Amino acid sequence: MMTDDEKAAVLFDNPNVHGDAARAIERNALDNLATREEARVQAEGMAEHFRAIGLNSTEASRLADLRGNPTPEQRQEWREDATKTLRQDYGDAAGDVLNDVRAYIAQHPKLRDHLRKTGLGDHPQWVRTVAAKAREARKAGKLK
Numbered sequence: 752m753m754t755d756d757e758k759a760a761v762l763f764d765n766p767n768v769h770g771d772a773a774r775a776i777e778r779n780a781l782d783n784l785a786t787r788e789e790a791r792v793q794a795e796g797m798a799e800h801f802r803a804i805g806l807n808s809t810e811a812s813r814l815a816d817l818r819g820n821p822t823p824e825q826r827q828e829w830r831e832d833a834t835k836t837l838r839q840d841y842g843d844a845a846g847d848v849l850n851d852v853r854a855y856i857a858q859h860p861k862l863r864d865h866l867r868k869t870g871l872g873d874h875p876q877w878v879r880t881v882a883a884k885a886r887e888a889r890k891a892g893k894l895k
Contacts (some may be wrong), residue, residue, distance in 0.1 A: 800862040804855075804884050813876060819869030826873045833878035840879065848882050854894055855885035 801811040821829065837845040856863045856872070866872030888894040 796861075796865065800859070800865055803859050803862055804881065806880070806884075810880055814871075814880060817871055817874055817876060819871045821870045821873070826870055829873040829875055833873060833875040836875045836879050837882060840882070848886065849878075851885035851889050851894060852878060852881050855881060855888055858894075 797815060798811075801814070806814070834845070837848055841848045856866065863872075866877065871877050885894060
C-alpha cells in the first residue's frame, strides 16, 4: 500500500502538471487543509481542472497560487478588476469575450462548480486566463 507521500509523488510527477504548477497546487492545498490526504485530493481536483482547459505549467502555477473564499467586498473588487482587464485586453469586444468565458466554463461543469464554491471565478487572473482559452476555442469553432 502506498503512503500519502508516495501518492502525492505520483500525482505531481504527472506529465500534465509540471514542476512549478505541481508545487503551487501542493502548497495551496497544504496551506488550506489539515492533512496531507486532504491536500492530495484537492490537488488532484485542481490538476484535473487545469488539464480540462488545457493550461500550461506557467498558467496553472499562477492560478494555483490564488487563494479562494474571498469576502463579498473582495469579490466585488475582483469583478471590477476583471472587467477592467477584459476592456484593456479586448476593447469594445470585452462583453463578447465575457460571454465566451461563461460559455467556455459551462462546458466544464466540475471547474464551474469549483470556481463558484471557492469564489475564484471572479478573480481577474482566472477571468483573463479563461478568456484567452475561450477565444482560442471560439476561433477553432469549439465554442457554441
